[in-house]
Amino acid sequence: MTACEPQIIGTSQAILKVRQIILKVADVDLNVLISGESGVGKELVARALHYYSGRREKPFMKVNCAALPRELMETELFGYEKGALTGADRRRIGKFEAAADGSIFLDEIGEIPLTMQAKLLQVLQDQKFPRIGGNKEIGTQARVIAATNRNLEAEILAGNFREDLYFRINTISIVVPPLRERKEDIPPLVDFFLEQHRAIYGNTVSAVPASLMELFLDYHWPGNVRELENYLKRLSVLGNHPEIERELRCQMDISAARETAPRKDGAADPVQDVEAEPVLAVPKGKKFPSLKEVRDQAVMKVEKAVIEQVLDETHWNRREAARILKISYRTLLYKLKDMNIRRMD
Numbered sequence: 001m002t003a004c005e006p007q008i009i010g011t012s013q014a015i016l017k018v019r020q021i022i023l024k025v026a027d028v029d030l031n032v033l034i035s036g037e038s039g040v041g042k043e044l045v046a047r048a049l050h051y052y053s054g055r056r057e058k059p060f061m062k063v064n065c066a067a068l069p070r071e072l073m074e075t076e077l078f079g080y081e082k083g084a085l086t087g088a089d090r091r092r093i094g095k096f097e098a099a100a101d102g103s104i105f106l107d108e109i110g111e112i113p114l115t116m117q118a119k120l121l122q123v124l125q126d127q128k129f130p131r132i133g134g135n136k137e138i139g140t141q142a143r144v145i146a147a148t149n150r151n152l153e154a155e156i157l158a159g160n161f162r163e164d165l166y167f168r169i170n171t172i173s174i175v176v177p178p179l180r181e182r183k184e185d186i187p188p189l190v191d192f193f194l195e196q197h198r199a200i201y202g203n204t205v206s207a208v209p210a211s212l213m214e215l216f217l218d219y220h221w222p223g224n225v226r227e228l229e230n231y232l233k234r235l236s237v238l239g240n241h242p243e244i245e246r247e248l249r250c251q252m253d254i255s256a257a258r259e260t261a262p263r264k265d266g267a268a269d270p271v272q273d274v275e276a277e278p279v280l281a282v283p284k285g286k287k288f289p290s291l292k293e294v295r296d297q298a299v300m301k302v303e304k305a306v307i308e309q310v311l312d313e314t315h316w317n318r319r320e321a322a323r324i325l326k327i328s329y330r331t332l333l334y335k336l337k338d339m340n341i342r343r344m345d
């Protein structure tokens with residue numbers, strides 16, 4: 001089945017350049033490395049490369065290298081023969097074999113452990129491999145497209161990534177810049193997503209209020225296009241622009257406080273964040289709350305903002321979020337319920 005045409009929206013020079021290079025290299029059988037922060041559109045670029053190549057009708061196989069431990073990654077990539085592993089009661093083909101003469105997309109390639117990097121390099125050099133537990137060599141003509149949100153050159157210096165593998169996958173390099181560096185893409189992206197959401201959710205939101213657009217243009221977009229898409233999904237379904245505006249302002253205050261008071265260990269300083277915005281505005285003549293109430297509300301507010309940010313950055317991987325926040329998984333689940341934090345997409 002042919003996938004529909006991937007649409008890379010944007011009018012910035014950076015996006016024009018990305019679109020140009022895709023068209024130029026799509027049909028050349030060279031390996032491509034796509035780099036950029038999380039949510040900038042790396043997978044979209046990979047799909048576009050496949051779509052505009054002569055391999056469009058062939059398979060596009062995606063492997064998420066970050067999600068798999070080494071043993072599973074090996075079987076995922078190369079498959080196994082019956083009896084090769086415990087529980088292997090029949091042969092299974094891997095993603096390289098399934099990709100055949102299509103494309104294989106190695107997402108988050110920077111996460112592959114070193115031992116596996118050596119094996120992958122070997123396969124890319126020889127263009128053949130045996131299934132795990134097998135002797136027969138399987139040839140592969142798949143075009144390799146890799147993506148990373150890490151700086152692989154720094155990883156090479158740190159001894160975490162093989163230089164020879166880097167040169168093998170990085171024949172052509174496409175860098176997708178973060179959204180904050182190409183803000184003129186925001187208005188066309190907003191139109192594009194609202195239109196898309198109208199078709200999916202049947203809502204009637206056809207534009208964002210000027211006040212929200214102003215914030216969109218000011219915001220630093222740590223989660224890039226995916227984050228923008230999520231806000232617009234919420235707006236389309238719930239129509240709650242004042243709440244979104246409040247949230248964006250809160251996020252901006254947190255990052256401003258972080259910038260003015262960076263901690264030596266590089267982590268955010270929650271106390272500074274509290275000071276960035278009045279925690280509790282008490283109208284003149286109204287009774288002041290007790291200090292305990294103030295404290296509880298302040299703590300809750302900061303915790304909520306930080307938890308949401310960490311969940312956003314971990315793509316709602318709650319175990320990873322709990323690890324970063326140094327709380328137990330159960331505590332995190334309790335807090336999500338208590339603070340009414342829900343995934344919106």
Ligand SMILES: Nc1ncnc2c1ncn2[C@@H]1O[C@H](COP(=O)(O)OP(=O)(O)OP(=O)(O)O)[C@@H](O)[C@H]1O
Nearest residue numbers: 007008009037038039040041042043044149225226
């Ligand atoms: N220029 C763009 N035009 C239209 N949609 C876009 C654009 N860039 C990104 N998107 C959309 O934003 C979302 C995130 O993009 P994508 O998954 O390709 O990012 P990514 O760089 O692979 O992120 P991650 O590193 O987190 O995996 C997707 O829904 C994608 O379709």
Ligand SMILES: [Mg+2]
Nearest residue numbers: 042043107147
């Ligand atoms: Mg991706």
